[in-house]
Amino acid sequence: MPESAHAVAVDQAGGPPATRGGHYVPQRAPLKPVPFQKLPPGAIEPRGWLARQLELQVNGLCGRYDEISDFLVYDTNGWVDPAQGAWEELPYWLRGFGDLGYVTGDTGVLTRTQRWIDGILATQAPDGWFGPERLRTSLEDGPDFWPGMPLLAAFRSWYEYSGDERAIPFMTKYLQFQNTQPAEVFNRSWGAFRWGDNIDTAYWLYNRTGDEWLLDLVTKMHSGSADYITGIPTWHNVNLAQGFREPLQYWLLSGDVQHRAATYRNYATVMGRYGQFPGGGFAGDENSRPGFGDPRQGFETCGIVELMHSCELLTRFTGGTVWTDRCEELAFNSLPASYDPQQQVMHYITCANSVQLDDRPKHGQFENPFAMQAYKYGVHQYRCCPHNYGMGWPYYAQELWLATTDNGLAASMYAASKVTARVGAGDLVSIVQDTEYPFSDKITFTVRTARDVRFPFYLRRPGWAQDVSVEVNGQPVRTAGEWMKVDRTWHSGDRVELVLPMRTTTRVWNDNHSISVDRGPLTYSLKIDERYERIGGTEDWPELAAYPESPWNYGLVPDAQFDVVRRDAGEDPFTTEGVPLALTTQARRIPQWETDTEDVVGLLQPDPARSSEPVETVTLIPMGAARLRITSFPQVSSDGEEWIRRTRITASHVNDGDSLEAPDDGRLPASSADTSIPRFTWWDRRGTTEWIQYDLREVRDLSQASVYWFDDTGSGESRVPDSWRILWLDGDTWRAADNTIPYAVTADQLNTTTFTPVRTQYVRVEVALHPTCSGGVLHLAFD
Incomplete structure (x- = not known):
């Protein structure tokens, strides 16, 4: 009896089986069988916005x-x-x-x-x-x-x-x-x-x-x-993005479950410590470092594309949709902002919170000694990233569709495209995917085949999606599992409609006192008016800095409502002008939330933050379209915690790899050689007189200073100074404080001095460094 055109078999478990079959180079024994096979390059034709990104890349x-x-x-x-x-x-x-x-x-x-x-x-x-x-x-x-x-x-x-x-x-x-x-x-x-x-x-x-x-x-x-099985052997972000999957790859040969488990554990460890903000990446501005996990920290562009690739591989090896979800999060929310809207120049580091992209090093934020956020072609300065970023979208396009080892096809990641592949007994079929996803929740697939052919067709259910619906030729189909399987005899012209209802939700990031706003796979950022300034380069390759032209220091009000605003889509949805949809919501400004001395967005403080500013309606746009962005928002209320206007710190000199803000970050070290927290040093100055200065942001009465010196005797060349003193600014004159307790230079403890009270906004610690050594500060406080 011929099968009805509407007859559908649904796999309640979902997910293609891992076998040694398939039309595209099966996995040989003794390697473990896998559920998916990569289609050859050219089998998938990108369309829509993805084709536009690739066109920009070509040109x-x-x-x-x-x-x-x-x-x-x-x-x-x-x-x-x-x-x-x-x-x-x-x-x-x-x-x-x-x-x-x-x-x-x-x-x-x-x-x-x-x-x-x-x-x-x-x-x-x-x-x-x-x-x-x-x-x-x-x-x-x-x-x-x-x-x-x-x-x-x-x-x-x-x-x-x-x-x-x-x-x-x-x-x-x-x-x-x-x-x-x-x-x-x-x-x-x-x-x-x-x-x-x-x-x-x-x-x-x-x-x-x-x-x-x-x-x-x-x-x-x-x-x-390097041993990824018993722990994390490196905190270099690109090493991690590539290397964390190595144990699971070896598991395909060894069959040892501890190898597979290590990959999952390593990913969870890295993201748990340094990935506590949206966008799919983690704080790895070269290396992930204790004390540098705020959403103003960034992820190297090499790390973005390498982590996308790792997630693509792990999807094929394991069939776990969690990896596909993670790849989409990186692709939609982080990758597009790594380059300018014309894809002519790029930057080294992309951050979830970033309000100025200029050409200056950031000693309070990043590890590397060069400017990492301006958009440049970076032949020698950025070097690895502009050479490496190019695999991001092409690899993504080739992983939209996967062959299954039970001779079917899987729509793994969604974007307008056409796939041509062998299925069933070897028949060649094409499926056209029409969609504006991730900017729309509706996806339509149209099958093209020379003759009727039976094969399983799998649709990925994203982890964020609820109440998913699938129709075949207008007839509803029951769905289940991470991979929704439609197994039937297909006829040319058959249509599958998939709807992934997108709800606006928030994620809470307790470690960073913030929330983020999601709708489907897209995370949303505050729309900040962007002003681009050419800082170098040529007409074809203009190097750019970006500056904010509108306020950015907003917190979201409790129980904020989010309204979807449809807009006329531009040619490129990953630009502020081209986004096809936005959200509006309610927020208040937080006056105390400012940039630091080097124009970096200030660190988040405990929330909810107190604000008596008027409630405003603000616009949020997809994170990938926002080059300047606040994406991890504090919450605000009239009875919240009072934020402080953070001290602005300057110094006679600061080592490029150290932090200007470290002495005032509230962390007390375990010892003078504590490298688990940020530090400030004058390295590699030796035998000189140096200073570190606090702008307290308001005039205060001071009578005490406490310093915890950095001293890495046995491993480095920083020592407690020979001597030090307190200076305070009296009008235009720096005056020495009249101390009543001697200035101590003892390692492994706070060195506290008191002095005759002064009233000032600006105060310094001046030091005389050891003749053959440098020095630094782990903690410095004035009272």
Whole structure:
């Protein structure tokens, strides 16, 4: 009896089975079977806003970076001329650049990609090594394998797109070279924290060749990897974004549940400590550091795209929709703000709360000694990020649809697109996805097939979605599970309508005294009028700073109501002018919430904050469209806690990696050598007279000062000072305080002095540093 056009079987458990089947390179034993297979590049055609982001990329920084980056000059690049020098820049860029060509079909990108591929292939030595000769011995006289890892990913994509048969023996010979190396080589430098990338390549190759020595190599890589199983071996944000998945990747071979569990535990640990704000990332402005978890801290752009990629891989390996949700959160809320609206320039760090993007270092906020927030093309200053960011959207586009190992298809992440893939007994079908998601809750799929064909079609249910509805040709379908399975015989023209009702909700971030506002997968930020100022660059590549032109220091009132406002959509929804929808809500300003000395948004203080300012209606826009943004909001009430106007701190000198604000952050150290909290130092000044100054923001009566000196005897070159004194500003004259208790310079305790009371707004600690050492302060308070 023929099956009815409306007959539908629903998998109550949801989720495709993990098998060794499928039409796209099954997982060979003994590797664990997986539920999903990646479709080859070119199988998915992005449309809508995603196509626009990719178009901007083709014509912007990634697509044209070889015009301006001296790391990408073909004739002098060590990846095509082994006698020359080179490192990670070309591998980073080519990985994203090639896939950009595969998903867009841009002939210029494809032609230039092939030129690089051909050039690199020609460098392979008889023993399998390829690229710069100096990298053979650059790490303790052994090879540096890290920069080859992203290039192997580039070759995999090239092979999947082009079928170029040279790629398989090329990669095989190179991995054979790796397999001959002694064990100690695998535990050096960046590669030790990023072996998960190389393990993924080894599995990819094994599934195509069956060469069992590749699994031995995987065990060598895992054994040499930094230890992600018993704890967190690094707090470098990019290492974490790539490396936390390594144990689960090894689990695919080992079958040891502790390996799988380690990946989940590591992610939870990192996000629990440093991811307590919206956007999907964590506080990793180079390294995650104790005391630097406020939402004004940022996530490196390399970290954004690497964490997206990790989530994409983990979706395929585990079938867990939680990873897909996390990838979407990063893609929609963090990635677009990492570059300017034209995608010509980018910045190193993107923050959930950020009200000025200028070209100055931030000693109270970021670790690195250079300005990290201005939009620049950054060939040498930002260096890694503009070369690496290009994989973000192309990889995302290729993971919208996944083949299932039970010969079906899964809509994994939602965006307007068309997929063409083999299903069922091998029939080729196309499915067109029409949607404005994430700006709309309705998604329509239209099946195109030459003949009727039965296959399972899976729809991901996002973790935030409730009351989901699915219809096939207008007929409701019961749904269940994380992956909603519709198993039927499909006819050309069949339509599936998925509705994911989006409710406006808030998330509470207790550790950071704030809430954030979500609607579906989008988080919303305060709309701040943005003024862009050109600070350098050229007409084609204008480097930009961004400044606020409207107030930003708002807290949300209790039980605030949120109204959805539809707007005429612009060409790019990730711009303040182009967003198709906004929210309005009620808020009050918090006058005491100001920027600090270096124009960084002030730290959040306990909430609810007290405010007697009038209630205003404010507009919130999607976080990804807001380059300047407040996204973690304090709450306010008339009887809340009084915020203080934070002290503004200046100094004669501050080490680039230290914090101006550390002495006034309220943290008391465990000892003078306590490195678990932020510190201020005058490093590397020695034997000089230096000072640190407080602007108390109002005139106060003072008679006491307490200092906890930084002293890292045994590990560094900071010591308690030879002497110190208190100065206070009397009109235009600095006067020495008349102290009544001697100025002590004792380590591992508060050194408190009293002095004849003075009335002032400005006060200093002046120190005479040890002749051969520097010094610093962990805590400084005046009363």
